[in-house]
Amino acid sequence: MGATAGAVWGRAEQQDFRSRVRGTLLGTAVGDALGAPLDALSLDEIREAHGPLGLVDLTFGHGRRGAVTQLTQLTLFSLDGLIRAQVRRDTGAWHPPTDLHRAYLRWAATQHDWGPDERRKEDGWLAREEWLYARRSPSRACLLGLADETMGTPGAPKNPGETGPEAAARSAPFGLLVGWEPQLVLQLAVECAAQTHGHPTAYLAAGAYAVVVHALARGESLDAGVQRALQLLSARPGQQPVADALQHALGAVRQGMPTPARVEELAGDGTAEGLLAVAVYCALVGEDVRHGLCLAVNHGGPSGVAGALTGGLLGALHGETALPPAWLAELEGRPTMLVLADDFAMEMTQGPALHGPGGSSPGWLARYPRA
Template sequence: MMPLWSRAQQQEFRSRVRGCLLGGAIGDALGAGIEFEPLEKIRAEHGERGVTGYVPAYGRRGAVTDDTQMTMWTVDGLIRAHISRDGGAWHPPSDVHRAYLRWYATQQDWGPDERRADLGWLGREEWLYARRAPGQACLSGLSGPDAERLGTVEEPRNPHSKGCGTVMRAAPFGLLTAWDPSLVFQLAVECSVLTHGHPTGYLAAGAFAVIVHSVARGGTLEEGVHLALALLSERPRHEETTAALRGALDAVRAGTPSAERVEELGEGWVAEEALAIGLYCALVAEDVRSGLLLAVNHSGDSDSTGSICGNLLGALHGETALPPELVAELEGRGTLLELADDFVLELLHGPDLHGSPAWAGRYPVPS
């Protein structure tokens, strides 16, 4: 439960949570239609500036990908973790793992299995039952005969994988603003190794969560980066992630932002590159729109870098700073807002909700 906050503080927190989830989804959707295209092709098809709004992907404009799907399931898992704590159980990675297994079901099934009592309201959203180019490590880490086994830092799933699928879903950990930053970092790490076991993968996720945490508490992006660097320095095999964050800071000082400067940071298919690109674009953004467009118009994993940038800018500025026409056309906007508001309700008023049959139906937890 949050400390006692004024009404204005609660409203600001709600705006930042909504901004983070919506902003990430908008960045994801902006990049979805150009994810696998080189920069020269993007410019040939859409003009020298590249895409300036949504382009069709997965049969519509404003479609989100696995990045937004898994971010939503992270939120679902965190809500259930807080409910479980009220009953005496407290191991958030287990709740997040179960949430990711529910996401995996949406990648296999045609629609909700009404025989499953654990789905909750999110698992009954039929539009989520769609494959949107999920990462192989996410799929393999949650499938097979030992899918129920919880990956740990000592024995992670996919120990050699550092794909960006570990970072693009980690923003919600940073929204636990009452937590100490070191605990936010650790939780993001422990939930990353459920599918990605390479140190760079899980440390990049921890760093990203801490940066989100910093801005969600009212700090600056730069403050978040320096805190993340300090926490990274305490971890073995942090060098790649540290170098990526320092590279993003150096790029800010290198001159006018451009797609070419973005591409100097990498393509974004691996965790540290996706984090560096998303962070750089957020740091140099004149406004949310310009930052998001810079984050997607490059050769590489455009939806993941757009998502990371959008999470950061949304948490920094709140939902009202998001481009309204992009909000209006976003797939799943209603679901995202409902989930964001439930997260806020749980963190601010959880004990008042836990006796409610309606809340238990929305977020059933193991007895």
């Protein structure tokens, strides 16, 4: 697609972009919902519960089919934060990591408040969605990293020993900034990941994942996205484990039929670089979205994260219409996701018409306050 900031978008380009934004967000959520109920199970236990093929359909988690976890919740707030950053740019305040940090603090409030505070108009509409006020397996790193208002940075990160994949799993929205150069997408994802996951492996995996999504959202191939991520990583201190994991994923594609054992081997200890490798591998070898997602979650590792990361890639690659309709129909929070995805697409393609020096839409600023 190759659109740049300020570019004129044709109707076909807008429709394609909206489909990829929807696909990325819904794909992340569907993968999360599919895999999360398997997180505590070994492969043998998965097969005992769901048959020799493992899990092939949504199952119950958190009291319902299609329930999402903190991975999807935080991905929603990533999108919200990016929109708010664009709106706040009109004021001359342009520091997206700060706007993302504020968005993540709004998520943190959903983990300890009973429900939305209607008096806090500056929180915007997403923070008033009551269904988000639910603790869905929040990771210790995210809760600790967002426990106060001090923002972690790559130079002074929160949880500097944390190598988990949760920051990467909320980073797909950064790749949807198709008007940005890839190195800026990488940097923003890194800075926002360091707010909760301070080990270089974790925040560089988040950056690499965003770069791959970025390539897909611009209509490029998955392999091209991985190669670009490898190129951009090469100059970063501490990048070798992430680069090795990506190379490992590419090599595994040539090793015959995909199996759960190969996915488990790629996942390793369940750290960020291993789950990134799983997502790339499953997106490359999956015959379709359903097959790729089922391959990603049927193993003894962190199935929810693997599903979320893989779903984000497949959704960005193929767009919304490639996702299994039956799964989307049962997906928790789908109406919210569609509204947010469409708002993001509108902001990215028509932002100057919604707010700016020439005038602003009061309704838009009520939804995404500058405060």
